[in-house]
Amino acid sequence: MASAPIAPYNSSPLGNSSSPNASRESLKMEPLADVAMLPGEERVIDKDIIYICPFNAAVKGKVFITNYRLYFKNTDSETPVTLDVPLGVISRVEKMGGASSRGENSYGLEIICKDMRNLRFALKQEGHSRRDIFEIIFKYAFPLSHGMQLFAFLSQEKYEENGWNVYEPMEEYRRQVLPNSEWRVTFINKNYELCDTYPTILVVPFKATDEDLRRVAAFRSRCRIPVLSWFHKENHAVITRCSQPLVGMSGKRNKDDERYLDLIREANGTTKLTIYDARPNVNAVANKATGGGYEGDDAYQNAELVFLDIHNIHVMRESLKKLKDIVYPNVEESHWLSSLESTHWLEHIKLVLSGAIQVADKVSSGSSVVVHCSDGWDRTAQLTSLAMLMLDSYYRTLRGFQVLLEKEWISFGHKFASRIGHGDKNHADQDRSPIFLQFIDCVWQMTKQFPTAFEFNERLLVVILDHLYSCRFGTFLYNCESARDSNNVRGKTVSLWAFVNSDTSLYINPFYTPESSRVLYPVASMRHLELWVTYYIRWNPRILHQSPVEQRYKELLALRDQYLKKLEELQLSDSTHLTNSSTPNTATPNQHITHLQTPF
């Protein structure tokens, strides 16, 4: 297997679906034995099984499990029903029913997935077939709980581009015209000694010495000191990010921290530094009990503190759970809107977006800002990256967006491993939370409101979310750079960006119109926010999915190109006609164009 020819593997990124569209695509794959497996993927077991499809009746077929995926194909009818589910997407496996329960299909298996669906199967009673399959799924879906490796480390995929080179911190800072007279690059965290959840390269105020940084680190939760995220080239205002100050019950102060924030303010002559605390006010106060807190007025006199009222990871997790309840398997019919409202999902989106709008607005008006929440790796990452997306058109390109994710999320230590629970059987872990999904949803809302401002399309966002869970690529593994380094993720796994950039045409938004200096302000009103149906309800074949606009535009583009080509040919033949009168082109014009016809 390992020596198999390594061609870029083009699976349909949305292919793990039973919808008619996707199944048509996957028709290329022959039943079971001929599934195009990834290099490094190995077959483990296959079994006769009944897939209890929530949208149709029960479907008889075969399930095929590898160390990467669960693949199902029906055997009972002409219309193909397939499932192609990376095992990484599985959150929980349960046995349902058994000897004591009645009715057919009583030996059931339920698989709860992280991507808004549940799969139910029924097995024969004989030969412990359910036990076998249950144990195998359980083992391969949660390899870390069984002392095994994630698939990303077993995969032998090779791509032309090394996706790990997409983000080079120095290159990105140079793009932002850094370092400069106000901001310097420091290597103090080279060995993760200052802060083990930060990247090695940091940008800090020019006037702050390394000794200052160490003292500030002592006063910030998990040593996550304020460092620069983004620099406004015209007005020199900056977005900086950090964790909460360790004020505690007694209201401790730290002169170094106060002076450090003032250095950030001074760098571009901002009169009042704005500190955005992402949390609701009450939560910030409550944090004092555990040693945290917020920047008080008297201690930070040149700063203004604004709470953005975004709730914590547990609230978001419950909200998504409620959302799943109303969209899967069936969409709540009679009271759709009030059910949607009661999940609060879009309301949380609204809060995150409006927080980011405030940050972006402040910065573009010339004031520097500090953004933090409790630890500065969840809500903070959402706010800084969304504000940067609004302010800097580079991040709205296909490459730039990859850089943005690598920088603000991956390198600054959003705890992907804890939030997603890669390969871990503990599905009830309180650390899990859809913070990154919520961010991608916010990006989607922006692309909906500004359909011409982003170079990438919705498909990229879906692919990112699919591989957030799949464990096929190393991109989203581990909690921080230090952990990635010690596990040699860059050396042993492939980056998602290698896969994405191997065929960028799939992810290009045809309506993209570059406008470099433009700040995007989405409207954070429920009037405009909508549920991302094509992601959250994509498994339901009864929901309207396709948007014809993109297709139509591409057809027109093709037609335009044909006309252009024809015109050029005519011009060419005219000129050659002058020199050589026996051009074959003019002789048989009709033959020539028949194959150019478009299917209008």
Add this chain to the structure above:
Amino acid sequence: MLSLGSGGAKSTKPSFVSYVTPEEIKSEKDPSKQEKHPDLLPGEVEFCSANPILKYTQDDLSQRGVFGTLFCTNFRVTFISDERPLEKKAKTFKNKLYGENDIPLMCVDHIYGVYEEKRKPITGALVKNKNPSKMIIHCKDLRVFQFCLTYSKEEDARKIFQGIAHHCLEEKSLKCVFAFSYMGTPSPSPEMPRKQETIMFDSPEDWTREMKRTKANCRLVIENENFELSQRLPKYFVIPLAIGDLFSYQGKGLPIWCWSHYSGCALFKASFLPVTQEDGDFQKHLDTMINAVAHNHLYSVKTEDLSESLPNIQDIQQSYNKFKQFFLIENSTDFWLSDVKWFSSIESSGWLDIIRQCLQKAVEVVECLEKDNTNVLITEEEGTDLCCVISSLAQIMLDPYYRTLMGFQSLVQKEWVAGCHAFLDRCNRLHLKDKECHSPVFLLFLECVWQLVQQHSPAFQFSETYLTVLSDSVHVPIFSTFLFNSAHHRENIMKAESPLAQSGPLSCPTVWDWSVQFDSKAQNFFFNPLYLEKVKHDRAVRKPHKPKHQRHLSLPSSAFKTPLKKGFFKDEADSLKKMLRVKRLSRWRGSPDAPAATTREFYESWQNRPLDYHGLLLPYLDGPAVRVWMQRYLRWIPEVYILGGGSMAVMTKLMELQNQVQDLKRALEQRDPSQAAELDHRPYLQQRLLSFDSSGRLSSSFPFAYTRSRNFKPSIPIALMQSLMLTDSLACQEDEASSVVSFV
């Protein structure tokens, strides 16, 4: 422009503080300035005016005002600003009849007076009391105007306030509607070739052509030409062949033909028979009618009483009244406060649900025609309200002709205008006290069509902008189209000998003469750039449908092939007839067979086929699919404007590309016509050429409202926490299980 109040989203309050006293304003005024007057339309008369009046603007989320003069004429309420207009940029989409500061009298929905900070709806009784300090006008096209009356002389203010209230709210006679004073000369429209005209269905020829087009095997009734049969029936109409007796019950209960399916079955609508009749007679007559419909094809019919299965017109009115309130936003604070409970508010009005029910009912009708090939007879009290909604919707789903602009207009003529929908009563043009008969039934129909348009845009030649403009035009009192209760009513009033007309017959334009409102450039916005035109091989007027290349869905009506039909019933035994009749009756007596379950199958078989935009079209009806018509309802609310965004951004690009393609094609044609034709079969549309002001960025509300603020500030929500006061323990928890490590 005068800035009042401190501005900004945070500080605006519903009440309004002015820092400028009237004296200051007076002194500021230029003494040499001439009085301004509105440019009157031919036949328009000015009633009264007042100056200075402060009109509040909502442009940049701050409450500001402009001083000017408020006029009331027999056509509109209009405000003319004292400020000299800044370099007047030509609007691409300008209505020739009324501008952004004009409110046609008929378009006024409600007037409120603000008395000592309290808002009170103005009714006849309140007008006599003292002047309000502020007058708020809610329009039927969802604009909101706020005028401050305290700066002008009290007498002037009283006059204008009472004048407006009188002309907009009090009961009046039809004669007072501006259409009867309007002297606009009908402009010839040279750009529209004759063959593209809307079919008016006011002549026997129009009906005959329609019957021919759909291959209907029915009878044209001309006996009502002088409305001797009934004043509630169309002048001309079509009924099943088998009906002999027309004159009993004054034409009530007559099954009126709407449309024929290519299989031969057809859709009919009927009003109820009067209930006073004796039971036996009644039943007999009913049976005759139903038998006549059944006789049309395969001896089968399904009847559906819409008054039982759909909300009545009062329910519709109530629901819409609730619904529209959510869009009549007076200030930023209101906007953000209502944002919190937005979804549940919308749901509580029930409006989207009514839309869904209508679409669902239309799908059931379509299923009978398309899948079962049975005739359908829909009935209701008058037969001119929900019958019109359902029959029009069914026809749009089944017949691609009605998805073209001209086809759609012809459909509205056929089912609604010629079909005697009581526009005058339903729209409450005359402000009659009897509220029972008001109901936005036609708007409901447009809403349903909009749902189809947004779900399947390539199938429609017209755009949502067209639908929005059409919904506005209902309240422009110039067009004859929406002014009457029936064909008889129209003819009676329009006739020369009618007492209303002074000199010669009255000739109001129809709404379909769009050049009355928009120049041809603006009319381009009516066309949907996504429309996939059907490849036509000849340019003749649309031929009757050939079943073979559309209608993929029709299941073969197994036993009864069409060719057999003719002789079959006549010659063969009665027994089969009887058998079928039993079947028919059982259907008709109507088990309320769970429609959702049966339709689902129909749906799925439709979904499993590739979507043909020129074939059968069904709406998606699940929760997320039925949506709020954003363009119509949100276009005047500055808080929701997305600068440089919205779907218009995409449409603009699409139109630009289309122009490029057209230009290239033309260039190619000049060089070598044969080649160009080979590449693109679609007919050449001259009208589609658009030019956009590429320097100015458009907002999502384009083409209706323009964002004028130069330095755009994002709107930041306020009152965010109102609903999210989460009380459960989760909200108070820490993100991480372990507490923060303290280093000190």
